[in-house]
Amino acid sequence: MDLKNKIIEATERVLLTNGLAKTTTKEIARVAGCSEGSLYNHFRNKEDIFLHVLQGKLKNLMETLTLLHSLAGKETVRSNLKQVALAALEDYHSSMPLICSIFSEPEMLLRYREGFTLRNESPYGANEAVEAYLLKEKNIGRISEKLHPRAVADLLLGSCFQRTFQLNFLGSEESQEERAEFVNGILDTLFPV
Amino acid sequence: MDLKNKIIEATERVLLTNGLAKTTTKEIARVAGCSEGSLYNHFRNKEDIFLHVLQGKLKNLMETLTLLHSLAGKETVRSNLKQVALAALEDYHSSMPLICSIFSEPEMLLRYREGFTLRNESPYGANEAVEAYLLKEKNIGRISEKLHPRAVADLLLGSCFQRTFQLNFLGSEESQEERAEFVNGILDTLFPV
Amino acid sequence: MDLKNKIIEATERVLLTNGLAKTTTKEIARVAGCSEGSLYNHFRNKEDIFLHVLQGKLKNLMETLTLLHSLAGKETVRSNLKQVALAALEDYHSSMPLICSIFSEPEMLLRYREGFTLRNESPYGANEAVEAYLLKEKNIGRISEKLHPRAVADLLLGSCFQRTFQLNFLGSEESQEERAEFVNGILDTLFPV
Amino acid sequence: MDLKNKIIEATERVLLTNGLAKTTTKEIARVAGCSEGSLYNHFRNKEDIFLHVLQGKLKNLMETLTLLHSLAGKETVRSNLKQVALAALEDYHSSMPLICSIFSEPEMLLRYREGFTLRNESPYGANEAVEAYLLKEKNIGRISEKLHPRAVADLLLGSCFQRTFQLNFLGSEESQEERAEFVNGILDTLFPV
DNA sequence: CATGAATGAGACTTCATTCAT
DNA sequence: TATGAATGAAGTCTCATTCAT
Numbered sequence A, B, C, D: 001m002d003l004k005n006k007i008i009e010a011t012e013r014v015l016l017t018n019g020l021a022k023t024t025t026k027e028i029a030r031v032a033g034c035s036e037g038s039l040y041n042h043f044r045n046k047e048d049i050f051l052h053v054l055q056g057k058l059k060n061l062m063e064t065l066t067l068l069h070s071l072a073g074k075e076t077v078r079s080n081l082k083q084v085a086l087a088a089l090e091d092y093h094s095s096m097p098l099i100c101s102i103f104s105e106p107e108m109l110l111r112y113r114e115g116f117t118l119r120n121e122s123p124y125g126a127n128e129a130v131e132a133y134l135l136k137e138k139n140i141g142r143i144s145e146k147l148h149p150r151a152v153a154d155l156l157l158g159s160c161f162q163r164t165f166q167l168n169f170l171g172s173e174e175s176q177e178e179r180a181e182f183v184n185g186i187l188d189t190l191f192p193v
Numbered sequence E: 001c002a003t004g005a006a007t008g009a010g011a012c013t014t015c016a017t018t019c020a021t
Numbered sequence F: 001t002a003t004g005a006a007t008g009a010a011g012t013c014t015c016a017t018t019c020a021t
Helices: A003-018 A025-032 A036-042 A046-057 A059-071 A077-104 A106-118 A125-140 A149-170 A176-190 B003-018 B025-032 B036-042 B046-057 B059-071 B077-104 B106-118 B125-140 B149-170 B176-190 C003-018 C025-032 C036-042 C046-057 C059-071 C077-104 C106-118 C125-140 C149-170 C176-190 D003-018 D025-032 D036-042 D046-057 D059-071 D077-104 D106-118 D125-140 D149-170 D176-190
Strands: none
Touching: A003 A025, A003 A036, A003 A046, A003 A077, A025 A036, A046 A059, A046 A077, A046 A106, A059 A077, A059 A125, A077 A106, A077 A125, A077 A149, A077 A176, A077 B077, A106 B149, A125 A149, A149 A176, A149 B106, A149 B149, A149 B176, A176 B149, B003 B025, B003 B036, B003 B046, B003 B077, B025 B036, B025 B046, B046 B059, B046 B077, B046 B106, B059 B077, B059 B125, B077 B106, B077 B125, B077 B149, B077 B176, B125 B149, B149 B176, C003 C025, C003 C036, C003 C046, C003 C077, C025 C036, C025 C046, C046 C077, C046 C106, C059 C077, C059 C125, C077 C106, C077 C125, C077 C149, C077 C176, C077 D077, C106 D149, C125 C149, C149 C176, C149 D106, C149 D149, C149 D176, C176 D149, D003 D025, D003 D036, D003 D046, D003 D077, D025 D036, D025 D046, D046 D059, D046 D077, D046 D106, D059 D077, D059 D125, D077 D106, D077 D125, D077 D149, D077 D176, D125 D149, D149 D176
């Protein structure tokens, strides 16, 4: 791996253990195994490194969600949404501290937002993908005419998001079983038998 | 108002405009209209001020939710939950940047958590209150036997929470109408006619 | 005891436990059981308190030494000097940290020195007293013509002083027996049988 | 000279003129000709600089004293001890304010002590060296069987130590002649003709 | 005489960034 | 490109002293 990526990876590690406020260039360099000066051969400044880290974070969920697109009509809607929910819980979990931290630096949030808009992304991305999927299923007739796809998407992902937030807040981990149970409860309510 | 509360209020204002990372004692003192030294006549250190600010933040929602308890059986379930959802959107909105910021300082999060546990509170507080309300309504027979109260609570508040997060992330405000529309969509899905 | 003396005593206690550098007005007030403001009703400033403390310290040894004057001709010279040496060890011990600390604040040392001169005292006081005593004994013929009284005084008190310094430096206490043994060794050498 | 040593030297200079209490990092940096920040590229903190200064101080005397070892049997005992006493007066003089100052910061004294123990040194070092020398001379028969080497060492160095302390306390300098006279008086008493 | 909140100067330290090697 | 010493701005906090009550 080249130094640039080593630095990004090191930064992510430091961010997760020390928090954004205590993520210093000195520590990043130490973990990346290079000198502080080297950081500036690959990035404009510290914030630049952060933005690179953040960009890498939202990829996973988005990839799961592009797959989702092709799942319409296959398996059951419920099992598909279960996969989505589990992936969301997983992904939210790993990115929550980083994404939240950015609120402590409004100027950086601003810059991050700009990049977002440039790349035509949005924090609603996941919700939109699920909405699109549900629309397809609705068109095929696999879900009720009455369901509002976006509302279902918001409810499903929203509850996963908040739960992850709360767990991160408490610093507790949850088992696979607990996750499954939570998701089942949610889906039972959204799609009563 | 005594200086102690002036400082807390000033800190909240600075936090919201500058972000946690750029909230300096110098700026707090300036906004509070006192000297930096004075901060330390009322608080042990900067973090101590933050924790006082945070403690003040979650009061509103909790108060709405204690009222909720006595609403069981009155009005309609749907209108009651609508009130809750609107209050949640309102309250989440004003506390989101502060609450999220804390992830940038894990040690402070730790301390905040401890205070939480001491006061026998939890980030699940609101969800639990809604759950309790729904249980009551279920017992009275105003909502279906089949509904899982906690799941409904998680879906409702979760979607409000995530939506607020996303709006804050984008830096956009939403109108009362947009809020109402969002909540109606959610409730239509949770309680189909 | 009036507040003025309570403050002096409190200051001495704080000085001995915290050291001059960490002796704050806040701590003095706490130990004296009064407010910080009160200190300034009895003393001009912090240094003024210190000077009062220091003045109280050298009294004991000086008193022993005035008694010494009248001991000439009584008991044996050796036993008289033994008493002096033991008193010196005792007294040096309790005042060493305070007296030494003053070197960390040359301006205060300067002021202390001035007070000294005003009161016609000198750090050589003890040595001079012993010298005077020995002179008397020499005149009576109880010690050899050849002995240089001041040199004997300097050797005796000097060795006691340095020993006390070293013990304080190491933070160790010595028993009565160890003290006696040390003094005997010294006297055996100064006055060989 | 590299910056690290420049800082140590600057600190010693500032310590001697301002005293420990008024030796600020700002002043050290000014005298060393570097920025305050630079201090922390070479030392962990201010105390760390002090400890390095102190370590350098006791070297001279110890070196004289190692030489002493090889002097046994040469010259006269008296002239050898005279050299020792003069060296002690010299060395004590330059280190007295520093060494004494440390009593104003008990925690620093503690740390200094630990370093001492680690390096297997002790404040008695000089006294022990003189004792060892005298033992040799005693074995060779150049000094009386009856002399207690350690007591002689303690008397000799103790009186030099106290005298230096008193002079420093008074802020007076003494000439070479005065020093010689003092030492002669001491030696005449310890080794009467 | 007692109080204690308010002060403001200044201390120590951290840290992102630069630049000569 | 890699280094790491040097920087200087800025941050948090301490503390002796004052003053209105």
